[in-house]
Amino acid sequence: MPYILNTDDDRREMLAAIGAASVDELFDSIPKNLRLDRPLDIPPACSEPELTADMERLAAQNIPAGRTVSFLGAGAYDHFVPAVVDTIASRSEYATSYTPYQPEVSQGNLQVLFEYQTLLTQLTGMDVSNASLYDGGSAVTEAVLMSLAAAPKRRRVVVAASVHPEYRQIMATYLENLDVSIDVLETPEGTVDAAMLAKTVRDDVACVVVQHPNFFGCLEETAALASVAHDAGALFVVSVDPISLGLLRRPGDYGADIVVAEGQSLGNPLSFGGPYLGLMACREAFLRRLPGRIAGQTTDREGRRCWVLTLQTREQHIRREKATSNICTNQGLMALRATVYLAAMGPHGMRELAELCVQKAHYAAAQVTGSPRWQAAFERPFFKEFVVRDRQGKVAAMLDEARESGVFAGVPLGRWYPQLDDCLLIAVTEKRTRGEIDRLAKLLSSSNSKRAMAHA
Amino acid sequence: MRNRQATRLLFELSKPGRRAARVPACDVPTGELGDLLPDAALADEPPPLPELGEPDIIRHFVNLSTLNMSVDTHFYPLGSCTMKYNPKRNERLASLPGLADVHPYQDPTTMQGLLALLFELQEMLAEIGGLDAVSLHPAAGAHGELTALLIAAAYFRDRAEPRTKVLIPDSAHGTNPASAAMAGFKAITVGSTSEGFVDLDDLNSKLGDDVAVLMITNPSTLGLFEPQIETICRRVHEVGGLVYLDGANMNAILGVTRPGDFGADMMHFNPHKTFSTPHGGGGPGAGPIAVRQQLEPYLPVPVLVRRDGRFVLEEDRPKSIGRVRSFFGNTGVLVRAYCYLRTLGPxxxxxxxxxxxxxxxxxxxxxxxxxxxxxxxxxxxxxxxxxxxxxxxxxxxxxxxxxxxxxxxxxxxxxxxxxxxxxxxxxxxxxxxxxxxxxxxxxxxxxxxxxxxxxxxxxxxxxxxxxxxxxxxxxxxxxxxxxxxxxxxx
Structure with a gap:
């Protein structure tokens, strides 16, 4: 049997020690009528070579974006992952350990978490960070729950339409059964209008949630928006792209109270959306409302510096229904990957990477909108992603054509924004070359009639 | 043996001028940053991260790793966590580029192989649980609990039954009451007998038409199969409530008995326990849920279904609770669980x-x-x-x-x-x-x-x-x- 070491002799000796006649007898406490009287109806066992062949066959039926000319983004990005990240994350001592309940034999994991938290405060300019959450989407909702708990009399949440639509859907799902209302602030020009926000935010609003760069890739006027939120006594929650923080002002420097992010870009593969990690950092004032694990520094009996999980009285295993959240673990291995990634990039690597994304994205935008068929959907500054509108309104057909030519051209927006159903969100990471960008522009500019002629 | 120099904090090892990763040279015509982005948005300095070379980084993290105990190095009898061996073939297969490099917004026609795998995993989990429909979305067991409770809330709302309580035995994991509270329910504790089983009298006294769900861990956290599980489930069903099974302890009953057969209406699996995916120092796990037929309309979107021989992700599900996470699920973990199930068979x-x-x-x-x-x-x-x-x-x-x-x-x-x-x-x-x-x-x-x-x-x-x-x-x-x-x- 794979992975089982007991031999028939072992089993006999063990049953004798137990005083049981058979293994079956050990299941006597399960009433007979509840037992399954047949084998499970799942595929039969297979050997490693057979499984490998099957998995390779299944994998071959996919065209992975990470190995393709891909301009897909919208919250999951094809950034390069340095080899050091995979090397460290595949160490058994990290991968096959568990939550550091015994700090004496978990200092490796605990120190990594402490380093992760430190890197997050350096990256965001915030006071404290937790040890990560599930993903960027649920992290936004956890930030909203924190805000609501911090101001129990405020029962409204204002969220910009330029926040990732799926993040907003998660928020709606979580808040459905709580006595809270969500106001979505429309962003027809691509970003939040501070004056419009001011009209919406009153003293019943717990927090204002924006994304920066936002879902469309545009930069929000964060400092102005923070002021509007704070003037009404609401918290300012920002979801960021961690890669952008190589270049953009840090949230701690423009008044953010809670910062969250999808951390996938920091050294994690696309993996069809998970496992990723949710980053979360906040001002000191909200420390005791932070959800999830937190590592803290202390000393041992011999005065040695060391690390433990701390502030556990916030957590579900002690507080049960009164906990800050039901979250029980962090995304330890993903947080390790982010830690190694940030260590490998360093300040200058992060700055150069962010600049490269900006330059390539702006080149791509210029090339694509150079065609009469495409125009920029929003006249706003953007980071590594931008929205273009198809004057011919044939986004779906164009995407099919581009895909047949081996290019994933972008993410169509109609499924989330009916008014943008002729629009495409294009992301450009450092992996895209000038040649690939030119190819995209050429594919996008070619009209259907030309293609029809080529087929004739 | 320990290299203490290497395990000082990254920040203490930092030295200005060192670096590991370099980005590609820019191959497109560049503009002045100040022309592309507003000054107000730009930081004056790069973020104050540490500066390290690649040899430093490797020695640091490799030495740090040796301070951990792990399943691959030690016996890890951590009760309730099922720290079993994590097969290496699963690691290799999950990192095949055809699986690991798939973007969540690729066109479904470009990832039929991956969707077929996930669909087959859904079917296997339904069979193992003895239930009808599966969602692979939840990122962890606690997330599965919350998702299922939100489903229960939607189900009762749909039936115009205002039920406010979730009953939870006192031996339960702390996530149970915390999840109940997050889903907007009142968590009520049910006592246990001296033998460690659910106290039926106490349960009966708390059952009523205001009870939405009983959350039960079976086998329990005491490692005991609840002998009255059928009666317990029947009583809950008699007052119109649903039974949720915390699947943390599925390892004990795989192929022996199934939650759906002993009365559970909803459950979560912990692939990082039962199906041998690595715990990763505290995540990533996954918390797929299985539910009975009548609860299927409420599953979170998107729902992975087969239509005319193709696998599609359905968003248009009017009764769905909505989304519980971005994209689809902790796919990398689910692929490992799939490999495990295929390796072992029934x-x-x-x-x-x-x-x-x-x-x-x-x-x-x-x-x-x-x-x-x-x-x-x-x-x-x-x-x-x-x-x-x-x-x-x-x-x-x-x-x-x-x-x-x-x-x-x-x-x-x-x-x-x-x-x-x-x-x-x-x-x-x-x-x-x-x-x-x-x-x-x-x-x-x-x-x-x-x-x-x-x-x-x-x-x-x-x-x-x-x-x-x-x-x-x-x-x-x-x-x-x-x-x-x-x-x-x-």
Missing amino acids: DGLRRVAENAVLNANYLLARVKHFLPVPHGDRCMHEFVASAQRLKQEKGITAMDIAKRLLDYGFHAPTVYFPLVVKEAVMIEPTETESKETLDAFVEALFRITEQSAESLHAAPHAAPINRPDEVRAARRPTLHWQPSDQSGEH
């Missing part, structure tokens, strides 16, 4: 349960003579011993035992949980340990109970550190490194 899964239960009972039979097990002579996949008598007679606590085991090269069992056992020592060997390992563990445990309390209070002696001051950590939280800490306490 007979293999049953043998997992048999050997997990055999190993646990063997340990119980040998341990109970010197460390009492209050809840009986037999168990399922784990059991809970108590150091209460040792504490009274010799001053030896569960914590002392846990810490001293580390010196013998064993990870500690779970201690002080479940809360219903005093000085609890919760031991779960899993099926992947050998009799030799179990024997060595028993011997170490026995020797520890013979040692003096004073020497045990000083344990561990051989670990890198010794009983960190957790009170100080919480009273004066230091949660990140600051330059002024450079005084060097290492």
Whole structure:
């Protein structure tokens, strides 16, 4: 049997020690009528070579974006992952350990978490960070729950339409059964209008949630928006792209109270959306409302510096229904990957990477909108992603054509924004070359009639 | 042996001018940054991250890793966590580029292989659980609980039944009441009998038409199969409620009995426990849920279905609770679970349960003579011993035992949980340990109970550190490194 070491002799000796006649007898406490009287109806066992062949066959039926000319983004990005990240994350001592309940034999994991938290405060300019959450989407909702708990009399949440639509859907799902209302602030020009926000935010609003760069890739006027939120006594929650923080002002420097992010870009593969990690950092004032694990520094009996999980009285295993959240673990291995990634990039690597994304994205935008068929959907500054509108309104057909030519051209927006159903969100990471960008522009500019002629 | 220089903090190892990663040269015509982005948005300086070279980084993290115990290096009998061996083939196969490099917004026609795999996993989980429909979205067990409770809330709202309570036995994991509260329910505790089972009288007294869900862990956190599970589920159903099974302990019953067959309407699986995916130092896990037919319309979107021989992700589900996470699920974890199920097949899964239960009972039979097990002579996949008598007679606590085991090269069992056992020592060997390992563990445990309390209070002696001051950590939280800490306490 794979992975089982007991031999028939072992089993006999063990049953004798137990005083049981058979293994079956050990299941006597399960009433007979509840037992399954047949084998499970799942595929039969297979050997490693057979499984490998099957998995390779299944994998071959996919065209992975990470190995393709891909301009897909919208919250999951094809950034390069340095080899050091995979090397460290595949160490058994990290991968096959568990939550550091015994700090004496978990200092490796605990120190990594402490380093992760430190890197997050350096990256965001915030006071404290937790040890990560599930993903960027649920992290936004956890930030909203924190805000609501911090101001129990405020029962409204204002969220910009330029926040990732799926993040907003998660928020709606979580808040459905709580006595809270969500106001979505429309962003027809691509970003939040501070004056419009001011009209919406009153003293019943717990927090204002924006994304920066936002879902469309545009930069929000964060400092102005923070002021509007704070003037009404609401918290300012920002979801960021961690890669952008190589270049953009840090949230701690423009008044953010809670910062969250999808951390996938920091050294994690696309993996069809998970496992990723949710980053979360906040001002000191909200420390005791932070959800999830937190590592803290202390000393041992011999005065040695060391690390433990701390502030556990916030957590579900002690507080049960009164906990800050039901979250029980962090995304330890993903947080390790982010830690190694940030260590490998360093300040200058992060700055150069962010600049490269900006330059390539702006080149791509210029090339694509150079065609009469495409125009920029929003006249706003953007980071590594931008929205273009198809004057011919044939986004779906164009995407099919581009895909047949081996290019994933972008993410169509109609499924989330009916008014943008002729629009495409294009992301450009450092992996895209000038040649690939030119190819995209050429594919996008070619009209259907030309293609029809080529087929004739 | 430990290289202390390398395990100083990254920030203390930093030296301006060092670096590891370089980005590609820019191959497009560039504009002035100031022309492309507004000055107000730009930082004056790069973020103040540490500066390290690649050899520094590798030596740092490799040396740090050696300070951890792990399943690949040590026996890890952490009760309720199912720390079984994590097969290496699953790691290799999950990182095939055709699976690991798929973007969540690719066109479904470009990932039919991956969707087929996930669809087949859904079907296998439904069969193992004895339920009808599966969602792979939840990112962890607690997330699965929350998702299922939101489904229950939507279901009762749809039926215009205002039910506000969730009943939870006192031996349950803390995530149960925390999830209930997050879903907007009131968590009500149900007591247990001295045998460790649900107190039926207490349950009956709390059942009514305001009860939405009973959350039950079966086998329980005491490692016992609830003998009255059928009656319990029937009573809940009689008042119109739903039964949720916390699937944390599925390892004990794989292929032997199924939650759907004993009355559960909803459940979560913990692939990182039952299906051998690595725990990763505390995540990533996954928490897929299975539900009965009548709850399927409420599953979170998108729902992976087969239509005309193609796999599609359906968003348009009017009764759905909506989304519970971005994109689809913890796919990398789910792919590993799929590999595990394919490797074992129906007979293999049953043998997992048999050997997990055999190993646990063997340990119980040998341990109970010197460390009492209050809840009986037999168990399922784990059991809970108590150091209460040792504490009274010799001053030896569960914590002392846990810490001293580390010196013998064993990870500690779970201690002080479940809360219903005093000085609890919760031991779960899993099926992947050998009799030799179990024997060595028993011997170490026995020797520890013979040692003096004073020497045990000083344990561990051989670990890198010794009983960190957790009170100080919480009273004066230091949660990140600051330059002024450079005084060097290492």
